Structures are given as structure tokens and as C-alpha cells.
Amino acid sequence: MSDIKSIDWLERLQKDGYCIIPDLLPQSSIAALDADLERDFTETPMGHGDFYGFRTKRFGSLLRRSRWACDLVLQPLILSLAREVLGKACDRIQLNVAQAIAIHPGEIEQFPHCDHDMWEGAKGEHEYLLNVIWPLTDFSSSNGATRIYPGTHKRPVESLDQLGDPMVAESRPGDAICFLGSTVHGAGPNSTEDVRRGVVIGYSLGWLKPYENLWLAYPPEVARNFPPELAELAGYAQHRPNLGNYEGQCPSILLREDVANYPQATDALRPEQLAAVHEFAEARRSKR
Known part of the structure; x- marks a missing residue:
């Protein structure tokens, strides 16, 4: 799956429900992406809602905002992990979300949750998605680093009291924080004076309705400039049998x-x- 020396990241994902892969992309690439998104981070308003947060900014459509976003989506090791995790339950995987998130000072801890709960289907037989958070700034325990609850992908959680202590995903630009859709997690509170920025790239089963409306985010005039593999992940492919077709064609x-x-x-x-x-x-x- 990868030439990263002697570490089986898939095994870690399956055992703990998450893994943090260090130095997977050059910090220069992450810095270039962050620079491209500077205006978007400035212009986007704060969220509205107890889940999205009132001191957090979010925006999607990253593949049309910066050419550097493609490097995150198509990172070879990440794609191989996504296909290993999801491939037994679908014909092909798809991009579920490409979203930037900025947690501002004063934001509280996010409600711990499983991302696969966005779909009502039965859980436990297979995974629905794999998420990867790419820090744009350093993630620390005090500025809102994601909190992950190891092992929650293997057991039902009916009350927050059952969660135990989280693992705080302290990391830096270039690292990849990977976790299963069945793993309980949530952003931490930001008690610093600095903004914590990151990007979440999610991959889901190809037959699911994705979180982000891909065809509105990347209409044909935009996707026409994508590499073929990226265009397929962004919805320009059928999932057998005949799902997602246009006039009976791919x-x-x-x-x-x-x-x-x-x-x-x-x-x-x-x-x-x-x-x-x-x-x-x-x-x-x-x-x-």
C-alpha cells in the first residue's frame, strides 16, 4: 500500500479507529494551499448552529479555490487506505467533502459525534467513509485540535458518559489525521488567541449521497480541467449498476x-x- 517504512497504517485504522501519518505532504504545499484560501477564510462568515459552531468558519468547493487541494485529494497512500477501508462495500469510492475549517478564539468544544450518522443506513457491517484532516496550522490541545475517542468504532456509544478520555490529535502542517466514519470525534475548544485552520477531505462509498453536492461545487466547466481520477472522485463516474448516470451514460x-x-x-x-x-x-x- 505504501513505501512508508514498516508501518501498517491500515492496521492502525482498523485497530484504533484512527491514525496520524506524519509528514505525508511537504509543508510548502500546505502553506501554498493556506495562502490560496486566505481571502476565503477572511470573507466567510462565522457559522450558525451548535454543531457547526458560532466561532468557526467553514467553506467547501476547495478544488476550484486552489490547485493545491488536488494534492490532498489524490495523495496515493490516503487513496489506497480509502479504497481498502471502503472497497468491500462499493464498486468505487467518491469524494464526500473537501472543506476548510477555521476555529477562532473562544470557540467551545464540538459535540462528539460519528460522521457516518449523516446516513440512516444500518451500521456495523461496513464503513461508510474515511475522513482525513490536514492541518493548515499547528494543532494543539489548547487551540482546538480534533479530539478522537479510540476504539469507539468497535462498540455502540449510547451516552457521552461512555466515551472515556479522548486522544488529542496534536499535529502540524503536512501530517494527515485519518479516522473512520464510525469513530467518535469532535473539534476541541480554542482557548488561545490564534485561529486553528485545517482542511477535511472525506471519501465515502460511491453509492451514497455525498455530504457536499459535488455537481454544484464542480460543474462540468470546472471539472473539465481536473485530472481524470479527480473528476471521477468528484462525481463524473457511474457506480454500477447505472447509478449517477446522465441520460443513461457515464x-x-x-x-x-x-x-x-x-x-x-x-x-x-x-x-x-x-x-x-x-x-x-x-x-x-x-x-x-
Whole structure:
């Protein structure tokens, strides 16, 4: 999965529900991303709500705000972890969110939660998503570093009293804080005079409705400039059978210049479905 020496990050994820991979991207790349987002951080208003926070700023659509965001989404080790974690329950993974978050002085601790609770489906048989937080500034116990509750991905949590003590994800730009959608976590309080900035990149099962509306965030005129793998993660791909199609075709046709006025609807089925449908159709055709 990776050439990072002798550390099985997947094993750590599965055992503890999280892992922090140090120095995964150059600090210079993170600094360039942070600089590109400076105006967005300035202009975005504070959130409104006890979950989003009243002293926290959030905005998405990062792939059209900075070319450096692509490096985070397509980081090879992270993608391999996402596919290992999610691939047994889907045909392909998708981008779930690319969001910047700034926790300002005076913000309180965020409600501890599991991100997979945004979907109502049954839990426990498989993971729904993998999140990765990339610090843009140093994360410390006093400025709002994410608090993660190890092992909560393996047991139901019915009360906050059951959580125990969190692990505070102290880290720096270039590190990657990875955690499962089933792991309880939440941002910490910011008792300093400084703003804690970070970016969360999330990957989910390809058949789920994503947290961020990808097609509004990255319409064809934007996604047309993406590398093919990035365009697929951003929604310009079908998930078999035929999910997310455009006029019966893969939506990636919208990234071409010569989109037909009347596309030809074409099957996109899983192998076992294709075989069953073909056998059925052949038998009916033979009776004509």
C-alpha cells in the first residue's frame, strides 16, 4: 500500500479507529494551499448552529479555490487506505467533502459525534467513509485540535458518559489525521488567541449521497480541467449498476466538447448482473 517504512497504517485504522501519518505532504504545499484560501477564510462568515459552531468558519468547493487541494485529494497512500477501508462495500469510492475549517478564539468544544450518522443506513457491517484532516496550522490541545475517542468504532456509544478520555490529535502542517466514519470525534475548544485552520477531505462509498453536492461545487466547466481520477472522485463516474448516470451514460461525457444532444443509454452493470441479464435476453431472443 505504501513505501512508508514498516508501518501498517491500515492496521492502525482498523485497530484504533484512527491514525496520524506524519509528514505525508511537504509543508510548502500546505502553506501554498493556506495562502490560496486566505481571502476565503477572511470573507466567510462565522457559522450558525451548535454543531457547526458560532466561532468557526467553514467553506467547501476547495478544488476550484486552489490547485493545491488536488494534492490532498489524490495523495496515493490516503487513496489506497480509502479504497481498502471502503472497497468491500462499493464498486468505487467518491469524494464526500473537501472543506476548510477555521476555529477562532473562544470557540467551545464540538459535540462528539460519528460522521457516518449523516446516513440512516444500518451500521456495523461496513464503513461508510474515511475522513482525513490536514492541518493548515499547528494543532494543539489548547487551540482546538480534533479530539478522537479510540476504539469507539468497535462498540455502540449510547451516552457521552461512555466515551472515556479522548486522544488529542496534536499535529502540524503536512501530517494527515485519518479516522473512520464510525469513530467518535469532535473539534476541541480554542482557548488561545490564534485561529486553528485545517482542511477535511472525506471519501465515502460511491453509492451514497455525498455530504457536499459535488455537481454544484464542480460543474462540468470546472471539472473539465481536473485530472481524470479527480473528476471521477468528484462525481463524473457511474457506480454500477447505472447509478449517477446522465441520460443513461457515464456523466464523464459532460467533460467532453462533443456531447451528443441525445446520448445512447448504455448498460453499466456488475459482472453477475450483466451475465444474468444477458442470459435472460438471449433466451427470449431465441424464442422469436
